[in-house]
């Protein structure tokens with residue numbers, strides 16, 4: 144293996160890298176390296192494979208203390224130390240990033256939300272990037288949506304809590320959007336509620352069971368449990384990588400392209416381990432993520448079925464007192480029991496223990512509130528071997544930065560109103576919580592649970608002065624190196640990121656095929672677009688504002 148040469152080496156087979164691999168593999172030799180395990184086996188939608196079913200029942204996110212034998216530590220995740228409190232720089236939280244072939248797409252909730260119309264102009268405004276427009280990305284979303292079977296479920300399979308949540312919100316004049324999802328032959332077992340493990344029945348259309356198998360069927364090779372630690376650079380060109388596997392360091396070479404797709408934390412770490420931050424100071428900067436706060440409720444009766452069915456069924460943007468949407472996206476219905484910081488810190492809000500708790504407390508429901516546009520950036524520093532993430536959303540006052548705090552106050556009030564209409568007996572946090580206490584609670588939730596959806600750390604832009612790579616992810620000032628994952632997203636988006644990552648990977652794949660490999664695109668190797676395009680408003684719950 145040490146001397147082998149490939150046209151393209153893809154480091155990380157998650158949403159971005161996995162998607163790219165399937166589109167590019169028909170045109171050249173491709174090596175896929177991933178730090179996590181490959182739970183192989185033919186996709187069997189509705190049933191699952193033995194390896195994936197085993198993983199789905201045995202693994203959870205694990206605890207912050209990775210070497211503590213008393214906790215059921217998951218092994219499908221990196222737990223990067225993340226420093227969120229400017230007032231207490233010693234106190235570390237965690238950023239949980241997938242570590243498995245399929246990456247985040249393999250263990251996420253499967254909520255498919257496109258960016259809102261208002262997000263698109265922000266990309267060029269922030270970094271001068273060209274081509275990041277709604278119109279240019281439209282066919283790429285459509286293609287990804289076809290491959291991944293993106294659709295909306297009928298209300299007949301929703302849980303009761305979601306149906307009544309929708310009615311209550313609409314009665315308050317809040318526009319509600321059924322959440323689209325990338326699943327196929329889902330049996331509504333409730334498993335997606337507890338993201339953080341693979342779908343037991345292969346319904347979640349991750350790259351692990353779609354694009355990666357496609358790449359392998361075209362001759363791509365995959366090495367799992369292979370942690371890329373360095374990029375090999377010769378004459379200002381990336382010509383390969385070194386990875387470690389079972390304590391052995393192995394170097395492989397790329398004739399045409401090295402693709403970094405290790406996620407918004409993993410990709411800048413590989414670049415920093417290779418010294419590229421010394422050439423471009425923007426490597427690792429401009430980290431953004433989405434801190435989330437759950438609001439839990441106790442409802443009368445015990446037939447709310449929050450543990451069953453696809454979660455989350457409905458989404459909406461929280462509206463302020465003027466009826467204007469703010470930057471908080473709410474997902475219902477399910478939240479309990481992550482609201483207890485102890486529980487959140489111990490099991491995360493995902494995994495089997497979470498589902499078990501949901502099943503024991505059947506009178507509970509809730510909503511997740513995601514802040515989509517915090518006003519603070521973070522930064523990834525350190526190396527692959529010694530990662531550190533700074534994301535100081537709690538400022539020197541010891542509380543969440545004012546914009547986020549304000550947004551969450553409005554959100555708690557509105558979600559309370561909706562649940563009260565549904566007849567909630569108690570809500571937590573309650574709307575009448577004294578502001579000082581609420582500030583404390585919100586700050587505690589965010590800093591114990593961390594933030595997911597990290598992005599922007601090798602962002603695309605017009606020049607190295609404000610970005611790391613160009614519109615297609617090609618790294619400024621160095622030949623043969625591309626980034627293709629959440630790290631390239633140039634600016635805030637008010638959606639969950641998976642759909643955009645798949646779309647940008649498809650767009651990048653066309654660049655690789657035509658510009659790097661010098662081949663013409665052969666429609667036989669790709670899905671054709673649907674006759675009748677589905678708009679983002681129709682599919683993704685995006686608000687046309």
Ligand SMILES: Cc1cc2nc3c(=O)[nH]c(=O)nc-3n(C[C@H](O)[C@H](O)[C@H](O)COP(=O)(O)OP(=O)(O)OC[C@H]3O[C@@H](n4cnc5c(N)ncnc54)[C@H](O)[C@@H]3O)c2cc1C
Pocket residue numbers: 154155156157158159160176177178179239240241242243244245246247248250251252253254255256338339369370371372404405406407409410413493527595596597627628629630639640641642644
């Ligand atoms: C629990 C959870 C639930 C989520 N739910 C949703 C949702 O419902 N909807 C949504 O839109 N988004 C969701 N997300 C976010 C979404 O899944 C991620 O943003 C997305 O998958 C990131 O894609 P990526 O390609 O950037 O990175 P990833 O998909 O994380 O892929 C990175 C890959 O690189 C590998 N890797 C890392 N470091 C190295 C290295 N040094 N060498 C080799 N390989 C390496 C990892 O093993 C991984 O396979 C969720 C995320 C989490 C964690």
